Amino acid sequence: MLKKKGFLKIFGMILWLGTPVLSFLLLETLTHSVPEDMEWPLIFLNLVFYYLFYGLILVISKRSWVSISLGSLLVMAVGLVNYYVISFRSVPVYPWDIFSIKTAASVSENYDYRLDKDARVILAGFLVLILAGLFTRWKLEIRNCQYHILSVLVMVLGITLYGTSVQTPALHKKVGFYEYLFTPNAYYQLNGFAASFISNMQYLQISKPGNYSAEKAEELLKAGAGGTEELPEQKPNVIVVMNEAFSDPAVLGGFETNVDYMPFIRSLTENTVKGNAYVSVKGGNTANSEFEFLTGDSMAYLPAGSIPYQQYIRGAMPTLVSQFHSMGYETSFIHPYRANGWNRRNIYNYFGMDHSYFKESFTDAPILREYTTDLATYQKIVDIYNAKPEGQPVFVFDVTMQNHSSYSREYENFVPDVEVYGGANDRLLERYLSLIKVSDASFEKLVEYFSKVDEPTVILMFGDHQPADWVVQPVYGLNGSAGAEGLSVEAEQKRYEVPFVLWANYDIEEDYIETTSLNYLSTLLVEKAGLPLSPWQNYLKNLSESYPAITANAWMDDEGKWHSNTAQNITGEKDGGNLNDYRILNYYHLFDGAHRDDHLFE
Structure with a gap:
């Protein structure tokens, strides 16, 4: 024993x-x-x-x-x-x-x-x-x-x-x-x-930039401010759709399908601005795309994988929402899922949104797979438009849910109709592309409706991110590549590229913008809608001329070359300081509410 x-x-x-x-x-x-x-x-x-x-x-x-x-x-x-x-x-x-x-x-x-x-x-x-x-x-x-x-x-x-x-x-x-x-x-x-x-x-916890001061931030914003612009006599309604996982995997390499999965958006040209926007996330963390679009800040200066909605925003701060509110717009947020996701209920209260519609507002809405359809959220947009007083402009921000992962399960209410020719293990890709095709058709219905209304209306749609790596892996295989690992900086950024389309039901100048990023996209929206830019947006517009895209992963210089983000090159030590100024303004906007002049963002 x-x-x-x-x-x-x-x-x-x-x-x-x-x-x-x-x-x-x-x-x-x-x-x-x-x-x-x-x-x-x-x-x-x-x-x-x-x-x-x-x-x-x-x-x-x-x-x-x-x-x-x-x-x-x-x-x-x-x-x-x-x-x-x-x-x-x-x-x-x-x-x-x-x-x-x-x-x-x-x-x-x-x-x-x-x-x-x-x-x-x-x-x-x-x-x-x-x-x-x-x-x-x-x-x-x-x-x-x-x-x-x-x-x-x-x-x-x-x-x-x-x-x-x-x-x-x-x-x-x-x-x-x-x-x-x-x-x-x-x-x-x-x-x-x-x-x-x-x-x-x-x-x-985020520390201040080494040479930070609120006074310097204000000087930078006031120096970049343009002349005073007046509001147009008739302000257009502005509708923004951030479409869940909406992207075109063809940017990663060519492949053939039995049908076009994005026919309407490809055909849309009149009174339309299209282009490619670069985002900071892939496969998830949607809230970071929201954050960059609505604030003009960049995830480049925050820890990889962090979520500002949950970690850093603890009270009121000026955003695109408050800017539209200050211009007399009635503002609404739509997301047909749970309000506790990414702390959104609190966030949109902090942003000053007048109305928020979550899953409980879509109890009888049509479902595709297990999620409320894009079309159901577009019907909510139409309802908001029809319920408003005549002449009252509205700003609506719609974050859809229809295309959310996973794409591995089969459903009785969803039969994929897009086939990829010649690919191996492309079942997930085909399901994903079939959902994109549904989104394209739904967006066509939204555009058709507002093409017939009398009030001027601008609609912007963009994707929040591409799907996860295993969904698009067949695209790499069809193009003789092992996958997303070991790519050049330029090729790697293709995994963060999403399409955007801006359309108006009145005459605007058509354009195609090869490269931008979500921190700039809201400035482009306000400008194309014929509305005055804030000092913050004037700064961003000027910055975009030297740095067409800035994301958490990389930034592009004015010669079209991508640079990976490191502690050295994103803080301006290798570029003359402009990116460090942008870092100062990001800190001022997000973290220094006690000294921040909110009027500089509105």
Whole structure:
């Protein structure tokens, strides 16, 4: 009996010593190959955390089976969450994703949670580790309560020091830390999940730019202000549709289909401005596209993967909504889904929206797959227009839901009718393109309706992002490419390109804009609608001449060359300072409400 107890104790010690290494390997292998991707200094850096983590549980419980089994269960849970998040939105888990739990839960039932073969093997490995831990009998002999508390505090201090160290540039340089936040998958794969996640925690709070002052921000805005413009005698109604996942995968490479999936928008030319807008997200995080469009700010100066709606906006701030309100418009927001998604109910109150219509306003609306159709939201726009007093201009911002992922399930109320010729594993792409075709036809009906009304009306539609990587993978295959990994900066930005179309029911000058980004698009809208620009929009208009596109991932110079965002080139150290001025104005607008002059944005 004593020999058995001794064996179990030794077994427990050996297993405990090996468990941090095994759990590290299992978690990382869920998403990539550790030997190929990670250098030894970074492997050791991650292992330090795992030993501290398992050590903390050990000193709290004083039992090896609790440390091994509970610790491995928690690591497995984190690994699975990261696996699914990468599968669903093509980027890993960030510290600020904790703020998105409600939003993720609201659409969670629409995804496919089946694990691939390799993931099932790794999951089995975790379960074996957890079960093996239950049979260990090693105990820490800490009988004195004061020593027990002291040992726990020492481990907590160790984890705290580790977290602080992992966020320092000196350690990053020493271990060869991969610094490029704009490529999150590579960031996590090369640095390891634990080190990456903890390093990203430093971005939960945003610090002022080094040479920031509210006075300088005001000088920049006043210097860029144009002459005073008067409001037109008859202000046009302005309708904006940010269409869920609306994009044209053909920008990634050519492919043939049995039918055109965007025939109306391609044919629309009269009184129309079309073009390509670059966004900061793909596969998800819709709210960031809303944020850039409505504020004119850029995600370039915020942590990769952060959500301003949930993290940074805590009160009233001037936006496109308040600008239209100040011009006498009645403002309405439409989103046929839950109001708690991305904190939208609070956000649109902060923005000064007069009316907001969420899922409860669409109880009897038609459904395609599991989401309210684009056409149902367009009918709500028509209802808002018909209910207003004659001559009262309206601004309506409609965020649709019809094309939301996932595209893996079959539905009785949705039969895909777009076929891709010659592709492999193109079932998801065909379903996606079939939804785009429905959106195109619905938009045609919206344009047809307002082409017959007497009041001048401008309609802008743009996509919030492209779908996740696995949906468009067949396009790369058809063009002889392995996928979106390893592309040039220019080619990589194609994954962030979406179409926009601006149409008016009266004479406007037709145009095609090859390149812009969402932070500029609302300025273009106001200008094309014949309305006065704010000092902020005049600044953005001037900035766009030197930098036609700025996103979280890259920026384009006036010669049409893309530059990846790094701490050096996005803050102006390599471009003469204009991008640093823009960074100052972003901070002034988003974070310095106490000193901000809201009139400069209206």
